[in-house]
Amino acid sequence: MEVRNRKVVLKGFITGAPKETDMEVKEGDKIVLQLPEDAKGAVLVKNLYLSCDPYMRGRMRESYDSYIPPFQPGSVIEGFGLCKVIDSTDPNFSKEDLVSGITGWEEYSLIHNTDKLRKIATSDMPLSYHLGLLGMPGFTAYAGFYEVCSPKKGDFVFVSAASGAVGQIVGQLAKLHGCYVVGSAGSKQKVELLKNKLSFDEAFNYKEEPDLAVALKRYFPQGIDIYFDNVGGPMLDAALVNMRVHGRVAVCGMVSQHSFSDPQGIHNLYTIVKNRVNIKGFLQSDYLHLYPKFLECVQAYYKEGKIVYIEDVSDGLESAPGALVGLFSGRNVGKQVVCVSKE
Amino acid sequence: MEVRNRKVVLKGFITGAPKETDMEVKEGDKIVLQLPEDAKGAVLVKNLYLSCDPYMRGRMRESYDSYIPPFQPGSVIEGFGLCKVIDSTDPNFSKEDLVSGITGWEEYSLIHNTDKLRKIATSDMPLSYHLGLLGMPGFTAYAGFYEVCSPKKGDFVFVSAASGAVGQIVGQLAKLHGCYVVGSAGSKQKVELLKNKLSFDEAFNYKEEPDLAVALKRYFPQGIDIYFDNVGGPMLDAALVNMRVHGRVAVCGMVSQHSFSDPQGIHNLYTIVKNRVNIKGFLQSDYLHLYPKFLECVQAYYKEGKIVYIEDVSDGLESAPGALVGLFSGRNVGKQVVCVSKE
Incomplete structure (x- = not known):
């Protein structure tokens, strides 16, 4: 099955706060929804939810000496996402698995660096919460x-x-x-x-x-x-x-x-x-060894009604540039995520 | 025995860096070198060395919300000093004892607040070092x-x-x-x-x-x-x-x-x-519980020749305002002290 993989690309490096016009939603290449045979240890995912986070601004600058490298102009923007595995050559992941980790701002992503992907246990919590409350x-x-x-x-x-x-x-x-x-x-x-x-x-x-x-x-x-x-x-x-x-x-x-x-x-x-x-x-x-303890604690608090969680979900990949820009003017109310697809 | 007790007073509150003209060396009152009978738990000291420290600037300001109260205009300046006890009604101190602590910028001081005076063991280290290396x-x-x-x-x-x-x-x-x-x-x-x-x-x-x-x-x-x-x-x-x-x-x-x-x-x-x-x-x-350990450590280092110590001694009470002011232009070389009297 062949699809057009729509994507959000960075047009060029920025200096001040990001503007919607710094990004472009593009039709993207035709891709086959199956991993090539020589792609070892990789997963092909469908992106369901994308996270808009302030640190991403640092990656839109050329020379900002950040803790992660800048995006490349003309290339797809990256960020935390919640994804469904479509195909996998990594024995740790199977078709239909839900995973969170760094993915592309596009409909489908090929992820080679699977080390930091985290498998999400099916739970009674909304999927997007894994980008905020549980992420x-x-x-x-x-x-x-x-x-x-x-x-x-x-x-x-x-x-x-x-x-x-x-x-x-x-x-x-x-x-x-x-x-x-x-x-x-x-x-x-x-x-x-x-x-x-x-x-x-x-x-x-x-x-x-x-x-x-x-x-x-x-x-x-x-x-x-x-x-x-x-x-x-x-x-x-x-x-x-x-x-x-x-x-x-x-x-x-x-x-x-x-x-x-x-x-x-x-x-x-x-x-x-x-x-x-x-x-x-x-x-x-620096504190990732505490992640399991954190998940246990916060999930319990949420289920007991001791914590509430407010998110601001924008709809569709084309809304992603505006959603990211909104962070810097405070337009969002609660955690900003983009829903690319509900399933 | 009656003497004129020369002193350095703050003329008025300052705003910028201190200047020599912000202070005045005055002849002072005639005093008797003996404690009055009703002075309980007090010591009368002869000031030998006075310490010039940057924090003192904070006490020369009216409204600077510091960790210690401001000096009073017209009154004698205070600071760390190394002193010899002349008379005492505090059973913890005797005539001829050497003490360090907060004293006045004058030839003789009457100290009521004896709690924080520290008795100095006679040692082979120069007395003024108790205001710097050992202070x-x-x-x-x-x-x-x-x-x-x-x-x-x-x-x-x-x-x-x-x-x-x-x-x-x-x-x-x-x-x-x-x-x-x-x-x-x-x-x-x-x-x-x-x-x-x-x-x-x-x-x-x-x-x-x-x-x-x-x-x-x-x-x-x-x-x-x-x-x-x-x-x-x-x-x-x-x-x-x-x-x-x-x-x-x-x-x-x-x-x-x-x-x-x-x-x-x-x-x-x-x-x-x-x-x-x-x-x-x-x-x-905040760390005074470590003072004994510090003294032991630093005295040992000094005696073993592992640490050297450089001080800048100015001579006479009348040199004190200039010595203090010099801290803020970097005129001093090493720890700045004022020698009021060698013994």
Whole structure:
């Protein structure tokens, strides 16, 4: 059986925040839905769901010295995906298996590097959750909160981008740990979500605050023990002056810093001496040995109704460029995924 | 016996870096060299050596929310000193005892708060060393290096303000730990000292480097594991882009940031995510339980000739304002102390 394999390609390297016009949805080549005989240890997959994540911006730049190499202009964009195996020459995978891992932004992908594909057990959880709650963002929240933040019951916890893929899970884990949790987000709708659905104690719209340090002082009159930083920039600066003695800042990403070639300055770093604050950058990939424990924990919390999960599903491969771009203007509400095909 | 007790007073609160004219040497009141009968649990001391330390600038500001309260305008400046007890109503101290602790910048001081005075065992080490190598700066180096930096043999270590009171000891401890150590300083003379006397592997004059990040890349082609930061500002920014994966930055002070009301921005903080860098502010006072171990360790190193110590002694109480001011322009070579009286 021969099909046209539609795909999303990067047109060229970018400098600032990504725009829809930086990408192109193309008809793609005709392919046969069967692995060639000489393709050893490979799988051919049908892509069901694609994940839109902020780190992908780093791969759209030419010279950004990132932890993963850049995409190639003219080539298909890659990212985390949830896929169904169509054909396999790798004995670890069989037809109809569901897998998550790095795949292409296209209808079908040929994956040679099968080492990091993770087989998904059929469960009563929606498939797309494996890209969020049960995937990389959920694990980032879990590893970052428990392993980097050294949380204690009663700690005052602040989470930025709090309704996003990582933030919503951090906040709920912190509440379950007995912390007082405040989140910031960029719209009234998100603030309501944080307070009414995601069990945050308080939340505020940072776009309505003329002085972020004053806003944080209002929500944390006694100061912040843990700041889970998803944005960097002025919010990090404002949090620094509000940290308590021996406070901890986990730096997960800096989505506010669209252009790393001219990042905004952090001016309040001197406060970390007085208050003996620890600022730690981290990547979830350093903690992969905890993945099974994470899955068990978060699945149980979800099934017991202790955690809820909000995602923003856009429909069809052609919606993918817009969905990715939306991350950087905060258009998404919850974890952004693209549904290429339901099955 | 009645004497005029000369003293150094702060004329008024300052905003930028301290100037000599911010202080005044005054004749002082006539005092009797004997404790009044109603002074319970107090000691009267003769000040022999006074310590000039960068943190003192924080006490010369009105509203700087520091870890210790500001000096009072018109009142005597305080700081670490090495003193001889003249009279005592505290059973823990006797006449002729040598003590170190917080005292006044004057010839004689009446100390009510004797809790934190430390009795000095007569030894074959010069008395003034108790304000540096064996005092707060030495302990800052010891606690900061061993407790905050998590050093390993073979680590690449960078120390700024490397010939200063703290830096010179950090560098030598790091060498003794089997690290590769590079220091920065602000003059050719200091660079020579670092290389020829203080056993640094390499040293450079930061004032001669048009691009600090490029300079660090030259000295650390494979990157920095540990940055012991005594200065903050542009040097911290330059170090951040040169940190290795899992690098550690111990922030000890930010002597370059003369005016905390308008500190320079740190622009490269985003690099800590990619490289999972840990930045930790610290104060030596959190580690006081290690003080006896520190004294034993450093005294032994010194007596075995494994550590040298360089101090800059200015002569007479009237030289104290200039000596303090000199810290912020780098005029001192080694630990700056003021000799008020040799005995």
